[in-house]
Each structure stands twice: as structure tokens, then as C-alpha cells.
Amino acid sequence: MTRAAPSPTLLWFRLDLRLSDHPALARAIAGGGPVIPIFIWSPDEEAHAGPGAASRWWLHHSLTALQARLRDVGSRLVIREGPILPAVCKLVDETGADAIVMTRRHEESWRALDDDVTEAMRGRGKATHIVPGSLLFEPDELHSRAGGPFRVFTPFWKAGLARGVSHRPIAAPDAIPAPSTWPTSLPIEALNLLPHIAWDAGLRRTFTPGEAAARLRLQRFLRSDRGADGSPVGIDGYASGRDLPGVDGTSQLSPHLHFGEISVAEVWDAVDADGGASSEHRTTFRKELFWREFAHHLLHHFPHTVTEPLRESFRAFPWADAPGHLSAWQRGETGYPLVDAGMRQLWQIGWMHNRVRMVVASFLTKHLLLPWRSGAAWFWDTLCDADLANNTLGWQWVAGSGADAAPYFRIFHPVAQGERFDARGAYVRRWLPELARLPDRWIHAPWTAPSQVLAEAGIKLDKTYPAPIIDHSWARQRALSAYASISAAARDANAAAKQRGPARQPR
Numbered sequence: 001m002t003r004a005a006p007s008p009t010l011l012w013f014r015l016d017l018r019l020s021d022h023p024a025l026a027r028a029i030a031g032g033g034p035v036i037p038i039f040i041w042s043p044d045e046e047a048h049a050g051p052g053a054a055s056r057w058w059l060h061h062s063l064t065a066l067q068a069r070l071r072d073v074g075s076r077l078v079i080r081e082g083p084i085l086p087a088v089c090k091l092v093d094e095t096g097a098d099a100i101v102m103t104r105r106h107e108e109s110w111r112a113l114d115d116d117v118t119e120a121m122r123g124r125g126k127a128t129h130i131v132p133g134s135l136l137f138e139p140d141e142l143h144s145r146a147g148g149p150f151r152v153f154t155p156f157w158k159a160g161l162a163r164g165v166s167h168r169p170i171a172a173p174d175a176i177p178a179p180s181t182w183p184t185s186l187p188i189e190a191l192n193l194l195p196h197i198a199w200d201a202g203l204r205r206t207f208t209p210g211e212a213a214a215r216l217r218l219q220r221f222l223r224s225d226r227g228a229d230g231s232p233v234g235i236d237g238y239a240s241g242r243d244l245p246g247v248d249g250t251s252q253l254s255p256h257l258h259f260g261e262i263s264v265a266e267v268w269d270a271v272d273a274d275g276g277a278s279s280e281h282r283t284t285f286r287k288e289l290f291w292r293e294f295a296h297h298l299l300h301h302f303p304h305t306v307t308e309p310l311r312e313s314f315r316a317f318p319w320a321d322a323p324g325h326l327s328a329w330q331r332g333e334t335g336y337p338l339v340d341a342g343m344r345q346l347w348q349i350g351w352m353h354n355r356v357r358m359v360v361a362s363f364l365t366k367h368l369l370l371p372w373r374s375g376a377a378w379f380w381d382t383l384c385d386a387d388l389a390n391n392t393l394g395w396q397w398v399a400g401s402g403a404d405a406a407p408y409f410r411i412f413h414p415v416a417q418g419e420r421f422d423a424r425g426a427y428v429r430r431w432l433p434e435l436a437r438l439p440d441r442w443i444h445a446p447w448t449a450p451s452q453v454l455a456e457a458g459i460k461l462d463k464t465y466p467a468p469i470i471d472h473s474w475a476r477q478r479a480l481s482a483y484a485s486i487s488a489a490a491r492d493a494n495a496a497a498k499q500r501g502p503a504r505q506p507r
Contacts, residue, residue: 006033007098008179010091013039014110016103016133016260017066018211019073021169024131025176028101034179036095037075039063041191042082047107047388048306052381054350057200058209060193062259065210067188075176078185085116092126094183099127103134103260106296107388108303136165136264136293139300149301151310151403156297157290169266202348203384207255214256218270221251235271239284245342245353246426251285252351255385257292264289295389298403306392307373309401313486317401320369328469329364330378332432335468337444338418339363341431348431350384355421361398362412367475369482372399400483408483411476418444434458434465 011028019025028035043050051059067077080087088100100121105114118128132138142150142159150156194200207213221234233241233248241249256262268289271282302310309315328334332343342356352360357379364375372395379395380386396402422428425443429436435443437457442449446459447467454461461467 006031008034008036008095010088010095010097010100011035011037012088012100012102013037013066013077014103014105014260015258017062018214018261018263019069019172020211020215021133021263021266022103022172023133023170024101024103024129025173026170027129027131028099029173029176031099033098034177035075036078036091036097036179036183037070037176038078038080038091040080040082040084040087042084042087045082045084045109045113047109048380052383052386053195054203054382054384055386056193057195057203057350058207058255058259058384060188060191061209062261063188063191065212065261069211070176073173073176074178076178076182076185078183079188079191080186081191084113085120088117089120089124091183092121092124095179097126099129101129101131104130104132104138105134106139106300133263134260135296136160136167136268136289137163137297139297142297150294150297153291153294153404156294157287160290160293165265165268165272167265169263169269203350206349206351207252207384209255209259209261211261214253214262217251217253217256218262218267221253222270235281235285238281242284242288243355243421245356246422246424246430250354254387254390255351258385258387258390264292291393292390294404295387295393298393299389302403305396305402306388309399310396310403311401311405314399314401317486318369318482319371322368322370325368325469326364326370326374328466329360329368329370329375333466333469334363335447335466336363336414337425337428337432337435337446338414338422341428344431346379346382350382352383353427355417356427357394358398359412359414359417361395362410363414365395365399366411366479367414367470367472369475369479372396372401408487409480411479413472413476415444415472432465 009028009031011025016022016024025035063077063079070077078091080091091097092100100117102114105111114130118130121128137160139149142156142163144150144155144159150159223234225233225236234251237249241247243249253262253267257264257267268286271285298305298310309317329339329343332340332347334340338356339360342352342360345356346352361372361375364370365372376391376395379391383391393402397405399405400408418425418428422444423440425435425438425440428443435446435457438446438449438459439453439457442453446454446465447461449457459465
């Protein structure tokens with residue numbers, strides 16, 4: 001008697017665009033039958049209205065790299081457009097698949113979609129396997145002493161270290177079993193992810209999406225190199241170099257991690273195995289990986305924070321309404337060189353140095369007193385590593401409205417930050433060439449330079465480069481007053497509640 005051939009399994013790629021260390025792929029192959037990799041493009045169902053323009057550029061090239069990688073192992077990527085649920089059901093019916101496997105996503109909208117897919121598959125007598133694979137810890141695996149979610153990073157970090165990272169990366173398969181016939185597929189170009197106007201030259205010069213490029217970037221970060229000034233770059237100088245925007249001191253792995261072109265477990269394992277970096281540098285980098293974990297932990301437990309403050313008192317914060325200031329910030333025309341250099345870097349290459357991200361976010365929310373949501377929306381559209389969890393955590397942290405938030409009185413002085421972390425002005429000169437001839441002494445505060453110095457540097461304030469759109473001292477005092485007002489209101493509300501006493505319960 002001839003045994004029937006095993007039914008196919010659908011492997012649904014989402015933000016896990018790789019073959020190495022891919023638990024869902026391993027689960028699909030373990031089923032013993034053909035594996036059909038699929039990708040469904042449905043931006044209207046994505047969290048936060050789908051990826052922004054820079055992320056779509058990255059996604060196009062990442063899918064292209066994944067398609068080539070799959071061909072190398074005898075497979076291919078089947079691309080369909082949404083809505084997701086009918087697209088999945090149609091693929092199941094077309095292929096006769098008896099199961100679908102995917103890597104878990106943690107955004108609230110995706111959890112709801114996964115429930116719908118699971119229910120639809122169950123109705124067809126099919127199995128659904130949702131596999132961890134994008135984090136070191138699932139959001140429900142770490143709990144505070146009280147048994148709830150963490151809201152402060154340090155105890156979260158300690159709890160994670162105590163639990164330990166036990167996962168070891170899984171090697172990519174040499175072959176993926178293919179079906180006898182393939183379902184039809186859209187070409188990647190049909191998704192219209194690339195810009196119609198060629199604004200992406202800076203992204204193309206700076207980044208190469210895809211799994212192979214992610215691994216090369218990791219290897220480069222782990223090498224013991226020296227910068228032009230002789231200082232260590234990469235992991236060997238990470239503890240200090242990560243704060244210097246003018247040097248190559250960060251890993252720049254964030255877009256690769258967001259799109260799942262390399263797993264965070266593989267990065268952790270590589271850093272753990274690297275004996276060249278000191279304990280200080282390894283620990284500092286591991287903490288950054290844990291901040292990513294913390295962001296997803298918070299997004300899972302407090303999904304409303306994408307649009308609403310975690311701290312209730314901030315619902316009454318007196319944000320300003322100044323479209324002109326927002327536009328100047330977006331264009332990199334605030335008159336504060338470190339802020340403007342960061343915003344120009346973002347616009348040109350879809351990425352910004354992390355130290356500068358904090359400075360520009362502080363400037364928007366505290367100097368200009370503009371809502372953090374406006375900054376988060378701009379980052380969402382312009383960052384190629386735009387990640388809902390990290391974007392939400394970062395902006396709420398700087399604004400003071402989120403978990404483990406920066407103290408309200410911590411207002412980054414853009415001039416002092418520039419003088420401390422870009423003392424020679426290398427970063428500012430790269431992204432603001434109109435200031436390139438200005439001496440170091442004045443590079444972070446051009447408006448304070450003598451007229452002769454400005455003339456010799458070819459600078460005319462408010463013509464070749466703007467004067468500051470706001471005075472730092474005045475803006476700082478305004479911000480402190482605004483933060484004090486909601487603190488006072490919160491204290492008054494608490495006092496009133498105590499006077500009223502506990503609510504009487506009906507018998």
C-alpha cells in the first residue's frame with residue numbers, strides 16, 4: 001500500500017527575513033513535507049498604518065535578498081497582497097497545506113490577526129504554529145517581584161541576566177523541501193515599495209539590506225579596528241565610542257534586527273563569544289540589546305502607549321501648537337548645529353546616531369514643547385529602522401511620559417552636547433557643509449561667533465544658516481514650568497483622593 005505524500009506547510013515570513021537561526025523555518029522543515037515560504041503585503045493591517053517610506057525601501061531590498069537566498073536552497077518566496085486573512089485562506093486552499101508556521105509578532109494588531117488566522121485554520125482542520133524567534137525573551141517570560149510587567153529598565157535587565165540567555169543559534173538549512181507545483185506569486189516590484197522620485201541615494205550609499213549584509217556588519221563591528229584618530233571603533237571602543245556621532249562607534253545593526261535579517265540571539269551569541277572586547281564594552285552593548293527587549297516588553301503590556309502617555313499626568317501636559325517650529329525641526333533648520341546635523345543625516349540616509357536621536361527628541365519636546373507623537377510620526381516615516389516598540393519607548397522616555405522616563409528636568413543643551421560629544425565638529429561638518437569652515441570654537445554655536453569669523457567662514461546668519469529659532473534659557477524655563485504644572489496637578493489630585501477616602505462598596 002502506497003503511503004500518501006505529506007501535505008505542504010506554509011512558512012509565513014514577516015519580520016524574520018532570514019534563513020539562519022529561524023525557529024519557525026526549522027519547525028516547518030521538521031514537519032517532513034514540502035515547505036512553501038509566503039509573504040503577504042497588507043500595509044493597512046500593519047501596526048501604525050504600515051511601514052514608512054524609508055522602511056518600505058528597506059523591505060523591498062530585504063525581500064529581494066531573501067528571494068535570492070531561498071533560490072540557493074531550492075525554494076522560492078510566494079508573494080501575495082492582503083487583506084491577510086483571505087490571502088492566507090486562499091493559499092491554504094490552493095496548496096492543500098495542512099499547517100502554517102510563523103514567527104510571533106508582539107504588536108497588538110498582529111496578535112489580533114494571529115488569533116483570526118488561528119481560528120480560520122482550525123475551522124479548516126489545519127494547524128497553526130506561532131513560534132518565538134524575534135526576541136531573547138518573550139514579553140511574558142520576565143516579571144517584576146510583584147508579578148506584573150516591568151516599568152523600569154534596571155530590574156528588567158537584572159531579571160533577564162538572572163534567567164540567562166540559553167538559546168543557541170540554529171544553522172541555516174542546506175535545502176528546503178519544495179512542492180511539486182508552486183502557487184502563483186506577485187513580483188516584488190508589484191508591491192510598489194520603492195520611491196517614485198529617487199530620494200534614496202543616501203540610503204543606497206550607506207546600507208545594504210539582507211541577511212548576508214547583516215552578518216558582514218556584525219563581523220565588522222566585532223573586529224578590532226582603529227579610527228582615523230587612533231581610537232578603537234566597534235565593540236572594542238563601544239562603551240565610549242557609541243556616544244560620539246563623528247566616529248564609527250556603533251553597530252548600525254538596528255535595521256537588520258528590525259527586519260529580522262539577523263536574530264538577536266545570533267548577535268548576543270557572537271558578542272558573548274568574542275574575546276577581544278573588554279567586559280565593559282560587551283556589557284554596554286548587551287544592555288542596548290536588552291533595551292530592545294524592554295521596548296517590546298512594554299509594547300506588549302501597554303499597547304496604548306503607541307499613541308497615549310504611559311504616565312496619566314501627561315494627558316494634561318500643555319503642549320505647544322507651532323507648525324513652523326515643527327517644520328524647521330524636520331528640515332534641520334533650527335539654528336542649533338547638532339540638532340540640524342542629526343535631522344539632515346536622518347533625511348539623507350534614513351538613520352541617525354543614537355546620542356543625536358536623544359538630543360533632537362529633547363529639543364522637540366522640551367525646547368519647542370511640541371508633542372512627542374509628532375516626533376515619533378516623523379521618525380516612523382524617515383527611519384529605515386523604524387520599530388514600533390523602540391520608537392514608542394524612545395520618544396516617551398525623552399518626553400518624560402513613559403516607563404523609566406528621563407527626569408523632567410533633564411533637558412539636553414544642544415550646544416553643550418555638541419561640545420562634549422562632537423568636540424572637533426566632525427559630525428556637524430559632515431552633515432552641515434555650510435558650517436565646514438567655521439573654527440571648532442564656534443561650530444556648535446555659530447550665532448556667538450564674531451562677525452569677522454562668520455564672514456571668513458562664508459556664513460550669513462539667517463541666509464546661509466539660520467539663527468536659533470528659540471533661546472535655550474527661555475525655552476528651558478518654559479519647559480520646567482510646564483512640567484511643574486502637571487506635577488502640581490497630580491499632587492493635588494492625589495491629595496483630594498486621599499481626603500475623599502476609599503470608595504464605599506455596595507453591600
